[in-house]
Amino acid sequence: MNTAILFAVITLSAIGLLSAVILYFIAQKFKVIEDPRIDQVAELLPGANCGGCGFAGCRNFAENIVKNESLENMFCPVGGNDVLKQIGPVIGQVAEEKEPTIAVLRCNGSFANAPSKSKYDGAKSCYFMNSLYPGDNACPYGCLGAGDCVVSCQFDAMYIDEVTGLPVIIEEKCVSCGACVKACPRKIIELRKKGKKSRRIYVSCVNKEKGAISRKNCIVSCIGCGKCVKECKFDAITMENNLAYIDFNKCTLCRKCVAVCPQGSIIELNFPERKVETTNETVKEN
């Protein structure tokens, strides 16, 4: 009885020892040498794996930074400048400061502004609706409101407002990863400069139809009248295909275009309330 136990213990120990030796040499032979800096960089990254940087997850981003030993064109929208500043010393580079951006919805075709003319009851998907018809408000450029952008957002930074039928971007949560920009079949959402104190001015319309047609469907559509272009002293506004576009790199946030827009399609965000006189003055100047 005792010898049987002893025999088993000895054989098993011998097999274990032999395997350990074999495994040790194999491990030495096939050892993967990884740059320890990759782990360091990956640890600094937020770990959201959102793909906003253009790479397959945070780890892949870190691998590419270390491989190229450069921070050129590398930006993590979630971590922002702070994270990049910390990554800089790890690979011996200085991170370029980038202006933070944020997703902006360039459509104001709410139920009130662009009344529905038909009622859709098919599959809830903007992608599908876009291939099918112009939308319930008959604007072939406007928001369809089925929320493909909301589904794509990994940061819970979007929701559909039930009163307006339009998606809302929660400023505090948006990290500007660009997932919604890709998800929107009508290319309505744009990443724009966040601006000082989150102040932004943009044309909230992407309709390229002539004014007479677009106005029939939506009372706040850009009609391409060109008043804002004339008003802007900084050449920030361009007019193409009956649609005004404000270049956020040139815009100085003077708000003059907002005052002259007859359609109210130019939107100002997070500005203090205007004084009544200033508005009158700008109108008189015209």
Next chain:
Amino acid sequence: MKTFSLGGVHPKENKLSCDQKIKIIGLPKTATISLTQCLGAAPEPLVNKGDKVKVGQLIAKGNAFISANIHASVSGTISKVEDAIDASGFRRKSVVIDVEGDEWLETIDRTATINNDVSLSREEIIAKIKEAGVVGMGGATFPTHVKLSIPEGKKAKYLIINGVECEPYLTSDHRIMLERGEELLIGVKILMKAIGVDTAYIGIERNKQDAIDHLSKLAEKCLGIKIIPLKVKYPQGGEKQLIKAAVGREVPSGKLPIEVGCVVQNVGTAIAVYEAVQKNKPLIDRVVTVTGHSVKTPCNLHARIGTPISMLIDEAGGLPENTGKVINGGPMMGKALNSLDVTVVKGMSGLVIMPEKESKRPTVANCIRCAKCTFACPMGLAPYQISLLVESGNVERAEEERVMDCMECGSCAFTCPSARPLLDNLRVAKNKVGLLIRSRAK
């Protein structure tokens, strides 16, 4: 009784207007002729604002390989050449004509005499069909002259005429077969000559017994034309299903019917071919069924292309109260219109008006993997699986599941007990896979 073997469903037939004779409706005040009426490239307009046109005059020429000419369907002055809402709801290029009188081109033979003599050569027939802008009248609007030009190395053996009309509600093809049987058979003869075959089958479902009897009697005198009664089953009007039902051949996945020596044409197309070749009349009008349970008088109307559909609905007793949907085409494959400003196009086989109660979709529940959709699919696909794949964004797998074979017949969504939007998702999948294939080709 012959039918196709795989899948299929049997929706309630609801052929409300099958006893109503085709009625010719009057001219509209203005006709808006859309330039995107055929599959393929839109033709280029040849007219300008202020031009006077006669009925049958060419107003847009299809220059691309897959494109069809468009002719003026009314006479008068062109008031606009601009974008107008078409059946898809989007604004597309259109020609608007203010109607003045009804002056036809002299070359068009407007007499009622039936011209029995098919003397033209094969090339002349195809050239005439191309000139007349004939497209598939079943709804797909594929240019007929392209379909008749058989690619080199292939040979057609059978011509199959589609008189199935498997869509519920629609009766326009049924009435054409009953009222214009003789012309139809001459059209079939012309088509047979154009593709060089000596056998033609006309497939008709058994719910149109009067049409089967009528055409069988007429076809006794015509050599090579045979009527095939088919079991009532949807979607028998699908090209591949009809070939399987009529001659028992199966078109391989991703291939065209010519691969098995068949060419399929609709009865409406055969009539259009007859008129184009024997009477020099381009395709400027068609039969549209206006029907629905709430419609006062469901009817079959012979209308010019470009007539506003509101005129057709008025002819059928006006738009009923509580209308939920007006569907362009049949209830299975048709698309609900989102505006009543659209006009009749070459591919509009019917307008089905549904009350709100009937038209509403039931609430969507979860998939219970009952596989009813898989049994119903006439192409042997697994719609529930493709639908789930596309919902999760796995387009490559959807392609492997042969989603491009789907012909969007809607049998899957029809049988689904959970009312899942299967067809919608399949269309998304086809769209995305199409993009993928095109990006690969680049």
